[in-house]
Amino acid sequence: xxxxxxxxxxxxxxxxxxxxxxxxxxxxxxxxxxxxxxxxxxxxxxxxxxxxxxxxxxxxxxxxxxxxxxxxxxxxxxxxxxxxxxxxxxxxxxxxxxxxxxxxxxxxxxxxxxxxxxxxxxxxxxxxxxxxxxxxxxxxxxxxxxxxxxxxxxxxxxxxxxxxxxxxxxxxx
Numbered sequence: 001x002x003x004x005x006x007x008x009x010x011x012x013x014x015x016x017x018x019x020x021x022x023x024x025x026x027x028x029x030x031x032x033x034x035x036x037x038x039x040x041x042x043x044x045x046x047x048x049x050x051x052x053x054x055x056x057x058x059x060x061x062x063x064x065x066x067x068x069x070x071x072x073x074x075x076x077x078x079x080x081x082x083x084x085x086x087x088x089x090x091x092x093x094x095x096x097x098x099x100x101x102x103x104x105x106x107x108x109x110x111x112x113x114x115x116x117x118x119x120x121x122x123x124x125x126x127x128x129x130x131x132x133x134x135x136x137x138x139x140x141x142x143x144x145x146x147x148x149x150x151x152x153x154x155x156x157x158x159x160x161x162x163x164x165x166x167x168x169x170x171x172x173x
Contacts (some may be wrong), residue, residue, distance in 0.1 A: 001156050005016045027103060028125055036067040041129040042073065042082040043122070048129055051077060068102060069130050085122030093145040095131075101164055102131045104159035105145045120159040121170060130164050139164035 039050040053068040060080050066155065070090055073082060083171055090102060090113075093105040104127065124142070131140050136168040142163045 007033065017036075018060065035143075036043070036069060039071040039130070039133055040065055041126045042077060042131075043081050043082075043126075048125060049082070050129075060095070061091070062097065062102065062131065063135065065130050066092045066095060066127070069126060084126065086126055087118055090123075097136065100136065101111055101139045101141055102137045102139070103143055104131065105143045107145060110142070110144060110154065111152075115155050117155065117157050117159050120155040120157075124161070124165065125170065128167065128169065132167055139166045141165075 025106070036057070037052045038055045040053055041048045041083045042051050043049070055064055061166040069084075069086060070092055072086065072088055073084055087109075089109055091107040092108065093107055095105070113123070115123075123152070127142070128140050131137050142152060142161055144152070151160055153160055
């Protein structure tokens with residue numbers, strides 16, 4: 001009896017979340033920019049989900065999706081239980097796309113993040129999945145504006161990034 005009641009409650013919770021529009025779409029959705037919107041990846045129950053954000057006219061969708069990600073959560077997203085690992089104040093200076101590789105240039109505040117490996121992976125996952133949602137982006141290189149391209153050590157534990165990241169990047173670590 002209790003097990004059936006619990007199952008019904010879980011079902012209502014899931015239906016309610018979907019009904020009230022988490023704006024979460026399935027990962028298999030091929031759209032990168034739909035109408036006047038783009039997708040950013042946020043966490044819900046420790047899983048990444050693409051969430052729709054508005055796209056202003058006459059802007060680059062890839063750059064804008066990363067700018068939207070850096071803004072943090074909207075009030076609506078926070079109320080629905082979504083979270084982000086992106087620290088406030090982190091900025092994307094520019095994005096360049098060369099042969100399927102998105103070079104994402106950050107301000108120097110990226111080097112000041114003091115979190116551990118789990119937080120750094122959370123940040124990088126959100127950036128990577130947001131950028132690679134676009135079919136022309138096969139991998140991502142994280143760069144610091146004004147610095148030569150080289151390996152980066154991020155966070156308090158010195159998380160090293162030495163190569164372009166693909167969606168398989170974290171499976172290999």
